Amino acid sequence: MSMSMKKVSTAPRRTKLALAVAAIAVSTTAAVPQAFSATPTAVSTTVVGARVLASVSSLNVRTGPGAAYTRVGALSGGSFVLGVVNNGWLKISSGPYAGRYTSAGYLTVVKPPATAAAGSTVTGWVALTGGIPANVHTAPGFKYTVGRTLASGTAITGKVVDADWIRLNGTGGYVNRGTIETLSANVTSVNGSLPAWALCPVNRAYNSPQPFDPGYTATTRRYLNCNAVRSLDALQSAYKAAFGHYASIDLAYRTYSEQQYWYTTLGPKYANAPGASNHGAGLAVDFQEWEGHTTEFDWGGAGSNWLRANGGKYGFTQPYAYGTDGESYHFNFAG
Incomplete structure (x- = not known):
């Protein structure tokens, strides 16, 4: 199953996107501390990462910020969520419950991890x-x-x-x-919903020059897992030494919302279901593709051949057999 998707001729393609998950406790096994202020002093627009308290067996997701709103689902204890907190409720910003609400009193903030020291x-x-x-x-x-x-x-x-x-x-x-x-043993709950601190920007000098749907341009910032970015920089230096220019990149990290858009648009042949794409883990790169045009990253192209031969030196691997229906331009960071 493909992990990215085809660009349609000269028409733009794809989407940058959103984040998360949510709601109010149905039952608990212990008293639950309040993790967020119930009455913030100002309206917040800051997206936070949070986790449902392990002591909560089920946390309701509702259509609005209050117990009177309709219940539309539930989260299990320990689930990772992203959203914006106001007046004691978290508005989920991505994932299947994007736009829904959960009680912030049953969540704890997930803070950026400190850089782990050698030996830890x-x-x-x-x-x-x-x-x-x-x-x-x-x-x-x-x-x-x-x-x-x-x-x-x-x-x-x-x-x-x-x-x-x-x-x-x-x-x-x-x-x-x-x-x-x-963040979570349930890796699909995190996929496409990574907080900003878990990602690093990709050098804009690597961006493909042509625009594509929905809204990507030559200056649109792409993101990847930070370790993958360091490896990508080393790969790009070697590529430029070989070809005189960087390997152009179309897509890197994709949020849950973006993955949903392409899965709906293109179907399972060219896009994995939301929560199941390595783009959503910040561990996949699509080099330049342009359907109907010959590019260096098509099967047999000089760039594609170089990446297949050398990508592993930097942790990037091509998952498809040469010349198949698989995407010649898609590489995963597998370490």
């Missing part, structure tokens, strides 16, 4: 999805052999080696920190 312990889950596993190397670096892989959602615990590598406890081996997320 990290616990998390493989963020890659869509059947793409994370690579486990025999030593901390892309140049070392991939001894095995870890499937999506696999729980890991390990010691921090440096900014980019974790040594796995027990089984050993090394995974790139970019392939591991620490």
Whole structure:
């Protein structure tokens, strides 16, 4: 199943987007502390990351900010959500409950993690999805052999080696920190709903020059997982040395809303369902594509061939067999 989508001739394509999830407690196993102020002093527009308290067995999602509004769903304890808090209610900003509300009193703020020092312990889950596993190397670096892989959602615990590598406890081996997320064991609940602090901007010099739907231009900022950005910068330096210019990028991180748009527009052949795309994990890049035109990133193109041969040196892999219906321009950051 494809993880990105086709551009239609010269018409623009695609979308940048939104974030999250939500609502009020049905039952709890313990008294629940209030995590947010019930009466903020001003109207907030700031998106926050939050988690449903583990002591809450079910948290209602409602159509409006109050218990009198219709219940439309529920969140389980520990679920990660994004939204804006006002008057004791969080308005969900992405995911299947975008635009709905949940009681902020049953949420705790998820703050940006401090940079883990070498030797500290990290616990998390493989963020890659869509059947793409994370690579486990025999030593901390892309140049070392991939001894095995870890499937999506696999729980890991390990010691921090440096900014980019974790040594796995027990089984050993090394995974790139970019392939591991620490927000939720339910990786689909985070996919497409990453808070701003979990992403880093991609150099605009890499952007494709042509505009495409819906609203992308040569100056539209793209984002990726921060470890993936560092690797992409190294890849781009090597690409420019080989070709005299950077490898043009169409898309990187996509929010839940954007993924929903393309899944609805193009169907499962060219877009994974929301919550199941590596773009939503900030771990996928679409290099330039332009249907009806020959480009360097088509099957057999010089750029595509170079990326397939060299991308792994920087943690980026092409998941499709050469020359198939798969997308020649799509690469995942698998570490």
